[in-house]
Amino acid sequence: MELEPTAAMPKITPAPHEKDGAPGFVMTNLSELVGWGRKYSLHPLLFGLACCAIEQITAGMSRFDIARFGAEVFRASPRQADLIIISGRVSNKMAPVIKRLHEQMLEPKWVIAMGDCASCGGPFNNYAIIQGVDKIIPVDVYVPGCPPRPEALFYALTRLQDKVQKFGLGVRQG
Amino acid sequence: MTNITTEKLKTRFPDAVLGVESFKGETTVTLKADSLLETARFLRDDPDLQYNLLLDVYGMDRHRLGLSPRFAAQYELFSIPKNRRIRLNVPIAGPQAGNGALPKIDSVTGVWPTANWLERETYDLMGIEFAGHPWLHRIMMPRNWVGHPLRKDYPLGGEPVNFSFDKDNPRFAHLGKQIMAGPSFHSELAEEMDEEGHLIINMGPQHPATHGVLRLAVELDGERVVKIQPELGYLHSGFEKIGENRRYEQFIPYCDRLDYLAPMSNNLGYVMTVERLLDVDVPQQAQYARILLVELQRIASHLVWLGTHAMDVSGTIHALLMYAFNWREKILDIFEMVCGARMTTSYFCVGGLRWPLPGAFQDAVRHFLTGFYPDGINEFEGMITNNPIWKSRLQEVGYLSAEQAIALGVTGPMLRGSGLAFDLRKAQPYSGYDRFDFDVPTSDRGDSYGRYLVRMEEMRQSVRIVEQVLNKLKPGGPHKTSDRKVVLPPREEISTSMEALIHHFKLVTEGFKPPKGQVYGLIENPKGILGFGVVSDGSAVPHRLRMRWPSFVNLQATDTMARGGLLSDIVTIIGSIDIVLGEVDR
Numbered sequence: 179m180e181l182e183p184t185a186a187m188p189k190i191t192p193a194p195h196e197k198d199g200a201p202g203f204v205m206t207n208l209s210e211l212v213g214w215g216r217k218y219s220l221h222p223l224l225f226g227l228a229c230c231a232i233e234q235i236t237a238g239m240s241r242f243d244i245a246r247f248g249a250e251v252f253r254a255s256p257r258q259a260d261l262i263i264i265s266g267r268v269s270n271k272m273a274p275v276i277k278r279l280h281e282q283m284l285e286p287k288w289v290i291a292m293g294d295c296a297s298c299g300g301p302f303n304n305y306a307i308i309q310g311v312d313k314i315i316p317v318d319v320y321v322p323g324c325p326p327r328p329e330a331l332f333y334a335l336t337r338l339q340d341k342v343q344k345f346g347l348g349v350r351q352g
Numbered sequence: 353m354t355n356i357t358t359e360k361l362k363t364r365f366p367d368a369v370l371g372v373e374s375f376k377g378e379t380t381v382t383l384k385a386d387s388l389l390e391t392a393r394f395l396r397d398d399p400d401l402q403y404n405l406l407l408d409v410y411g412m413d414r415h416r417l418g419l420s421p422r423f424a425a426q427y428e429l430f431s432i433p434k435n436r437r438i439r440l441n442v443p444i445a446g447p448q449a450g451n452g453a454l455p456k457i458d459s460v461t462g463v464w465p466t467a468n469w470l471e472r473e474t475y476d477l478m479g480i481e482f483a484g485h486p487w488l489h490r491i492m493m494p495r496n497w498v499g500h501p502l503r504k505d506y507p508l509g510g511e512p513v514n515f516s517f518d519k520d521n522p523r524f525a526h527l528g529k530q531i532m533a534g535p536s537f538h539s540e541l542a543e544e545m546d547e548e549g550h551l552i553i554n555m556g557p558q559h560p561a562t563h564g565v566l567r568l569a570v571e572l573d574g575e576r577v578v579k580i581q582p583e584l585g586y587l588h589s590g591f592e593k594i595g596e597n598r599r600y601e602q603f604i605p606y607c608d609r610l611d612y613l614a615p616m617s618n619n620l621g622y623v624m625t626v627e628r629l630l631d632v633d634v635p636q637q638a639q640y641a642r643i644l645l646v647e648l649q650r651i652a653s654h655l656v657w658l659g660t661h662a663m664d665v666s667g668t669i670h671a672l673l674m675y676a677f678n679w680r681e682k683i684l685d686i687f688e689m690v691c692g693a694r695m696t697t698s699y700f701c702v703g704g705l706r707w708p709l710p711g712a713f714q715d716a717v718r719h720f721l722t723g724f725y726p727d728g729i730n731e732f733e734g735m736i737t738n739n740p741i742w743k744s745r746l747q748e749v750g751y752l753s754a755e756q757a758i759a760l761g762v763t764g765p766m767l768r769g770s771g772l773a774f775d776l777r778k779a780q781p782y783s784g785y786d787r788f789d790f791d792v793p794t795s796d797r798g799d800s801y802g803r804y805l806v807r808m809e810e811m812r813q814s815v816r817i818v819e820q821v822l823n824k825l826k827p828g829g830p831h832k833t834s835d836r837k838v839v840l841p842p843r844e845e846i847s848t849s850m851e852a853l854i855h856h857f858k859l860v861t862e863g864f865k866p867p868k869g870q871v872y873g874l875i876e877n878p879k880g881i882l883g884f885g886v887v888s889d890g891s892a893v894p895h896r897l898r899m900r901w902p903s904f905v906n907l908q909a910t911d912t913m914a915r916g917g918l919l920s921d922i923v924t925i926i927g928s929i930d931i932v933l934g935e936v937d938r
Binding site for chain 1: 492493494497501506507508509510511513557558559560564565585586587588589590593594605606608609612613656673674677678681694695696933934937
């Protein structure tokens with residue numbers, strides 16, 4: 179609808195190449211568009227296990243600032259999260275809980291195994307610890323380090339974003 | 353030297369005392385199991401003894417030591433008024449392993465209530481039954497677990513590590529496809545919990561305000577808390593079992609991963625205990641460097657407590673978490689400069705420091721101090737000390753009297769927040785703390801606000817200590833002992849001296865072998881008294897490694913503090929205990 183110019187609202191003639199509010203267009207397909215939207219709005223679960231959880235908190239603080247990667251909104255409920263960062267050792271007692279948390283998250287969902295313990299058991303090769311969280315839930319990105327620095331977590335996050343972009347509209351299995 | 357405790361015990365209970373042993377300044381009294389309770393009461397109540405603080409209860413499997421009977425329970429007692437320590441060793445004659453029945457001993461929960469969880473842990477991991485315990489259930493392992501992991505006939509477990517991975521090998525075909533089913537289970541509730549009349553809610557293990565994977569079963573009458581039953585073990589990692597399968601020096605990196613907010617302090621506690629066992633002298637300058645780093649660690653640990661506590665109590669103080677972590681980052685930068693790691697430092701080794709301090713160390717610490725003190729701390733206090741929301745959430749919440757605190761074995765800032773000026777750095781100075789001037793802050797309030805005030809003042813006192821140490825610290829000089837039986841010789845010595853080469857070879861292949869004996873080292877961690885019990889059988893691997901972690905014992909006070917309060921106060925109380933799940937669950 180075209181508005182009549184009045185004294186209060188003078189007609190503006192935008193210069194060429196300037197933003198005029200008119201809809202422009204980009205060439206894309208739906209799959210890439212959805213992937214692009216998803217990868218910059220990851221909602222990690224507010225969930226920490228051990229030492230790595232402290233580095234995970236540090237990653238969210240002002241010095242490192244996970245917000246630069248669009249993943250700063252940690253959700254306390256798994257129903258609102260689409261990324262779970264397993265930050266620490268997974269014990270036999272905790273395993274069913276992690277499995278349950280992962281099942282409660284909405285599809286599509288992703289998993290980062292942060293640190294050696296979550297990836298492979300780390301130094302705790304004993305009766306109490308499960309040797310890698312990938313025995314319980316599928317892992318997308320593994321981060322080595324004991325604990326990994328926040329920068330390492332960010333690298334994992336960018337790798338995960340690549341994966342999310344490629345994933346597109348697909349329906350995740352398992 | 354006569355020991356008044358053993359003299360009194362011998363005259364009062366001549367039949368009960370089976371033996372007295374003294375080793376490295378620690379006295380162990382061996383008692384008959386059936387007279388444990390009356391001896392315990394006597395030790396607690398006698399005006400000359402007053403062993404009011406039970407530090408630790410743990411079991412010993414003496415199978416390989418060749419002692420009979422196989423199991424023994426050990427009690428570490430501390431007398432705060434008399435500043436004395438003693439260890440009770442109670443062999444338990446009982447059914448041998450294999451026929452299902454457990455060795456049985458009387459519970460001391462009636463004498464020292466803090467024994468409650470400690471005995472549950474001993475029951476769970478060592479398989480010793482405590483008669484008369486109010487609720488003897490597994491605490492660390494899942495309730496359907498079979499066996500008692502700390503027994504010597506229980507294997508360490510784990511999986512073989514494959515160092516090469518060949519995709520085409522059918523052996524590895526299962527990797528990535530082994531998704532297990534995940535059954536869930538409810539908390540085991542004590543019989544006294546009223547499931548019909550009251551509401552029972554579950555908090556954790558995934559909860560933003562439990563500081564980790566703590567699980568609480570809360571019994572509510574309306575919004576009032578009737579009872580809280582914490583359920584632990586979600587992060588149980590078998591540290592004690594690992595320690596009994598590693599050489600002494602190999603356990604140092606594991607200490608970092610226990611209380612992961614204070615790795616330097618943990619290292620110091622462990623290293624000092626082993627040094628006492630070995631009779632190693634640590635150079636003066638290394639001692640000073642240790643104190644400095646440990647006090648910086650105390651500040652860093654308290655900063656995390658402050659930030660997370662403030663965020664739990666009122667989400668609007670989120671900025672304070674950012675500020676606190678910013679200051680902590682500056683301390684971590686100093687640690688990184690010293691040892692290359694931010695959190696898991698492992699910088700102290702048996703006999704001194706692993707490397708000398710870097711040249712820029714002192715300037716870096718001074719730079720940190722000029723910003724942090726007094727402006728940094730004042731900024732925090734300016735934001736919250738008189739903040740009405742902060743005060744209304746903390747004041748009169750989670751009250752704990754000094755008597756209750758001692759009975760529950762609570763130590764550290766929590767005990768000082770109840771008005772008792774008990775600090776091991778003053779009471780039994782270690783590592784040269786007696787050469788420095790500092791105060792022990794206390795508060796008579798006994799509530800969460802009192803504990804807040806104590807911790808803020810502790811940060812100031814730590815700064816005071818750091819400043820004094822800086823003036824005494826001189827670059828150069830030895831950073832570790834020259835005892836070649838304990839520390840590796842310098843690299844250039846190996847190429848010239850045959851003896852140094854032999855020492856190097858022996859240390860790397862076998863490790864050092866301390867004499868037979870038992871020591872129990874205590875230090876004042878940021879969260880309370882940390883204890884390491886080491887039993888050596890003369891080999892390079894400890895026969896028994898016991899750890900007393902302050903968070904575990906302090907957490908036991910949750911129920912006492914939260915009863916009668918509001919549901920929302922639980923978050924305040926957990927925050928003010930300052931727990932780290934890594935050391936609660938071990």
